[in-house]
Amino acid sequence: MPHLAFPNSCDGFRCETHCSVRSLAICGQLNESEHQEFERLAQHVRFGPKEALFSEDEMVDSVYSLTEGIARLYKLLPDGRRQIIGFALPGDFLGMAPSNRYSFSADAIGPLTVCKFFRGPFMRFIENRPQMLMRMNEFATRELGLAQDQMLLLGRRSAEEKVAAFLVGWRERLARLEGMTKTVTLPMGRQDIADFLGLTIETVSRTFTKLEREKLIVIVPDGVRVLDSKRFDALAAA
Amino acid sequence: MPHLAFPNSCDGFRCETHCSVRSLAICGQLNESEHQEFERLAQHVRFGPKEALFSEDEMVDSVYSLTEGIARLYKLLPDGRRQIIGFALPGDFLGMAPSNRYSFSADAIGPLTVCKFFRGPFMRFIENRPQMLMRMNEFATRELGLAQDQMLLLGRRSAEEKVAAFLVGWRERLARLEGMTKTVTLPMGRQDIADFLGLTIETVSRTFTKLEREKLIVIVPDGVRVLDSKRFDALAAA
DNA sequence: GCAAAGCATTGATCTGTGTCAAGCTGTCTT
DNA sequence: AAGACAGCTTGACACAGATCAATGCTTTGC
Incomplete structure (x- = not known):
């Protein structure tokens, strides 16, 4: 596409180049002005194959909305045994944890891009937006459903x-x-x-x-x- | 306690008799007037041992806040193999599902009591209360964390x-x-x-x-x- | 006090999946 | 083109946990 001169030049604007999956993502129901405000909080970040987004037990400083590529989410035992708890696809939202530390590790399988948000600004953005909180709930509930299916698979x-x-x-x-x-x-x-x-x-x-x-x-x-x-x-x- | 004349007579009021775990429950951060409004939506229901609260694939009509006793949450395969995906304790919240059908079954292990809410009124109560939605998120995130720990256990x-x-x-x-x-x-x-x-x-x-x-x-x-x-x-x- | 039922324990044996060890295939490097 | 490497497949064998089968231990009801 030689006529698309500045493919990375639209940070801070609504830009489908970065987000072909926006309707599936956490931000999919924001209106135009809200989305612009939301975008101002985001950094678009790329990761190469095997690169870590974050690791278990690190302090949670950011949350991520996956826009391209696939991530592997896993937990390790001290002796190195590994359990992959899921694969994240574009549109998936990562980084919520029950404490202030990540409860699992995440790394890129192939090349991968995310919208990265610092936890504080992100939380402040959603905390008085019921629609956004409902969406977070939907996402969490869907993840939980997948996890429960996986427990049945693993156990039986x-x-x-x-x-x-x-x-x-x-x-x-x-x-x-x-x-x-x-x-x-x-x-x-x-x-x-x-x-x-x-x-x-x-x-x-x-x-x-x-x-x-x-x-x-x-x-x-x-x-x-x-x-x-x-x-x-x-x-x-x- | 012979002087406690009407131990079941306080439905519709704030009443620690029904809810020794209120601070742990979904409603734990509501103020007095909000809690009274919330209580008006609740039915206090008792279940006997082995009695079902709800079953997988049934339409979701209610959600539950467990106040006493323990529930077993499980999924079945067509041939009868069973995976228990968790045990619910007082304070736990049950019934959110990724679709409009329950994704697992729940039944009482011993005698059990719940606050039961019809889905519609419950959703209407929380939908414009960010604090309540945040609490739902905390609960879902905690459940997800437990589920992920359990995947590690089951798999490895x-x-x-x-x-x-x-x-x-x-x-x-x-x-x-x-x-x-x-x-x-x-x-x-x-x-x-x-x-x-x-x-x-x-x-x-x-x-x-x-x-x-x-x-x-x-x-x-x-x-x-x-x-x-x-x-x-x-x-x-x- | 005894029968019956339901749950838990123990023993003997079997089997699905893990472990260990080669060997294969495709890709990258020089 | 050849070597090296990483990822995948295949084979032989071992073993953790399942299965099958008694037996024991409480609780419940009469």
């Missing part, structure tokens, strides 16, 4: 069910952004999937292979193609 | 670590209500603990016995007594 599903449910769930989340497709792109590696599902990388790999042998999926570079949606959804449901 | 801890972490976590939650004690009361049965930790009842039972043999706890009726808090916390942490 077999390896095969875990992988199938993960692929179905991931496909649905992508569908909100890109529309439903047969090919599900998987930007995260096998180890990330393993740490999300409470499995080892070997078991994840074997299970992918097994699902392919059973003609439910085809493994393609950076993802899978779902062949039999019906049988697949059934496996994921139960 | 051994049976012994799960049981130890459960006892430590449960003791801390009780401490908020009753103060820290050596004896941890466990109102839920072994099957409930198993379904919370992603284990079988046999493994939970064996693990309790093992912890007792190792002189970390003593099993007493309806609970355990913690002998070696230090070693115990260490096991729970990692």
